[in-house]
Amino acid sequence: MTLRITLSAALAAATLIAMPASAAPKSDLKVGMAAQDVGQLDPHRAVSTIDRTVVAWIYNGLVRFKPGTMDPAQIEPDLAEKWESSSDKLDWTFHLRHGVKFHGDFGELTADDIVFSLKRASDAKTSAFSADFAAFKTIEATDPYTVHIVLARQVPSLLGLVTNYSGGYIVSRKAVEKYGADFTRNPVGTGPFAFVSDTPNQSLELAAFDGYFRGKPKLEHVSYRYIPSDSSRDLAFQNGEIDLIYGKQDQAWINRIRALPNSVVDVFEPGELANLNLNITAKPLDDIRVRQAIAYAVNRPELVKWQGADTARPGQSVIPAGYLGFSKDVGLVNTDISKAKALLKDAGYPDGVTIKIIHTQLPQMLGSMQVVQAQLRKAGINLDIQVVDHATFHQQIRKDLSPIVYYAAARFPVADIYLTQFFHSSSIVGKPTAVTNFSHCDVADKEIDAAKSETDTEKQVALWIEAQKKIVAAVCAVPLAEALQIWAHRTDLDYGYELKASLSLGPLLTEATHFK
C-alpha cells in the first residue's frame, strides 16, 4: 500500500514538473540541428550546413537575396541602399544605409567595415572563399557611406559576390581586431539576431537585436541546439520540445514527419547535385570507353526513386538545374546496359573491370553510392568501395586516392562557379590552386575562361553551355541526382516569407519570423 502511494506521488510530481510553466505567447524559437557543435561562426570561414545556417541569422551583405529565394534577379538592398556601375561593369559604387548598428558596443557600420570585410573575404589566410574574389582590384571607401570597387576583369555576377552568402557577409572591423582568432566564437554582425553564448555539445544562444535596422525582430530568443542523434532529434520535435528541425533527404523521413500532427515539412532549393567525378588520368578511366560505359550503366530515374520523389530529381547536366547558364540539352545518355557492356569489351575488359574507390560512411551518401554500385555491376563494372568516415573521405579524395569521387554540392547559382571549381584545370586536386576538380578535367578551360569576361550575356550563356557539352562528351563526370534541402517546422511557426530557397541551406530567420 505504502509503495503504491509513494509511486503515485512520484508520478504526480513528475507530471507537474513536466507541465509547461505558462501559456504566454511564444517568442523563443528552439532549433534542433544535426551537430555536435558549430565549427566556425566567422562567416568567411563558415562552410558547413551547420555553420552556414546560423551565420545567416547574424550577418548581412551589401545586398541580399529576397528572403525565401535564391534568384539573382531578385537581389535587393541590404546594407547598401543603392548602387551603380560603370557601363563596362568594372567600376561599382555602393551607397550604404545610414545608422546601421553592429551588435553589442561595436557602434555604427561604416564604409571602412565593408572595405575591411571584403578584403578579409578575398584573403586566403582569413577566408575559405578567397578564390571568388580573384577579380577584385581595389576596394576603397570614398566617404563613410560610400564604397568603390574596381574589378580587374568582368565577373559573371558581381552582386552575387557581395550578397548575404559566403564571402559577402560584413563583419565589424573593431570586433575582429578585438577578438583576433577568437572572433569565430564571438561573432559580431548587423543581422536580426545577436550572438549570446555558445556551449559546445549543448547549444548556441541568440537574442533579438533590438537595434536591427529593419526593426526589432518578433522572436526574442533563438536556441540552436546540437542534437547529433537522428532519432533523439526526431523524438524531441515530435514531443514539441523543438520548433524547427534539420531533416533528412530521405522519403521515409519526410513521410513520417508529414504524418505527425502540427508539423510541416519544408522542401526547398538549392538542389545539391551529386556527380560521379571520373578521374580521366587514372587507369582504367583514362580510356574514354570505360567512362562511357559508366555513363550508360547509370540509371538516374531508379536513383531518384530510391532517394524519394519529394527530395530528389534526376541530374540533367554536370551543373545543377536552374543556374544561370544551365542547359539540359548537353548530350547526357540514357541507361543502356548492352551498350555499356559493348564499350567495356571494346576497351579490353570483356569480363568486366574492378575499380577501387573511397567513399564516406554518411548514411545518405553511402546508400546512394551502393545503388550506383548495383547499377554498374549489371554492366560488369565492379566498384570496390572502401568506406571511411567523412573527415577521412574529404582528406583522401583531395590526395587523389579515389579514381571515382561521388560529390554532392550546391554553389552560387551561376554556371561559372560550379564549372570553374569542378571542371577547370586550375582547380585540379593536388595543384596549389586546387579546388574540387577530382576528374582532372581540362576540356572546357577555353570556354569557362572566355565566359568569365564575356560582356554579352547571351554569348556568355552560350559559352557555358558549350563547356557543359564538352565536359559531358569527355565524360569527366556523370550527373546522378539533385537533392533538395529538407527541414521541418511546427505549424505555429511562421517564417514571415515563403520559403522556396535558401542559399544558407537552412531557413532564414528574419525580423518578421514569429509564432502564430
Next chain:
Amino acid sequence: MIGFIIRRLLSSIPTLLAVLTLVFLLVRVVPGDPAIAILGDRATPETLSALRAELGLDRWIGTQYFEFLGHALRGDLGTSMVTHRAVWTEIAEALPHTIVLTLAAMVIGCLVGIPAGVWAALHRNGTIDVLTRLLSLLGLSFPVFVSGIFLLIVFALQLHLFPVIGNPRPGDLIDGLHKLVLPAVTLGIVMAAYVVRVTRSSMLQVLGEDYIRTARAKGVPRRAIVWRHGLSNALIPVVTVVGLYVGILIGNSVLTEIVFNRPGLGKVIVSALTQRDYTMLQGMMVIYCFLIVVVNLITDISYGLIDPRVKQ
C-alpha cells in the same frame, strides 16, 4: 592502508605515461585532417595551410609530442582546436554530468541487482530465478541506444513524464534530477544485469559453504544467515565486478549521453573525434584513463575494507 594507496598511486604513473604516448600516436594515426574538418570542403590549400600553421600542425611531430607531454605533465591539456576554449574548461563542464550519470546508474544497478541476485539464488531454478536470469540476459543484449529510445518513446512521447532533450538547466537541481531519471535507468539496466548475475552465482556458492551449514545447524534465523553470513561474504566478488564494469559503464555512458543529448564527456569525445580536434581528443583520453585508474584504485581499497585478508 595508506602505504598501500601510495604504492598503488605510484604504480599508476608509468601507466599514465604510456597512455599519454599511445593517445598522442593514436590520435595522429587516425586519418582525417583537422584543418579540413574545421574549414570544410571549400577551403583552398592556402587557407588550409594557414590554419594548420595557426594550429601548430605544420611542425615536426616530435616537437608536437614533447610539447604535449611537457604540458600534460604540468597539468595543462591545451586549448581545443575547434572551440578555442581550454580543454580543462570543457572537461570541467562535462565531467560532473558523466559522474552523476554513472553514479546514479551504479546505485540503480546495485539497488536492483543485489536484492534480485540474492532472491534468485534463494529460489534456485524456481520461476523467480528463471525470470531473473531471463531479464538480465535481456538487459545485457539490448544496447543502450535501443533501450534508451524505447524509454523515450514510452515515458516522454506517450506518457509525457520526461523531456526528450536531457541537458539540464544549470543550477536547477529539480530539473537536473528530473532529466537524470531516464538516462540513469537506461544505463542502470546494464549495470543491474551484470550485478544480478554475479550476486546470484556468488550467493549460491557462499550458501553452499560449510559455515552456512553450521550456522543453520546451530539454529541461526534464516534472515541472519542470508544477510549477515551469506551476503556479506558474497559481496566481495560483486564489488570487484562493479569496479571492473565501471569501464563498460563509462563506454555505455557515451552512447547514453548521445541518445539523451546529455552534455557529458561522451558527447564531448564524439564531437572531438568527428571534428578531428586533436588537443581535445588527447585531453579526453587522458581523463578517461585517469578515471579508470582511480576507479580501480577505489575498487582495490574497498575490496580491502570488505575483506581483511587483502590487506595482509
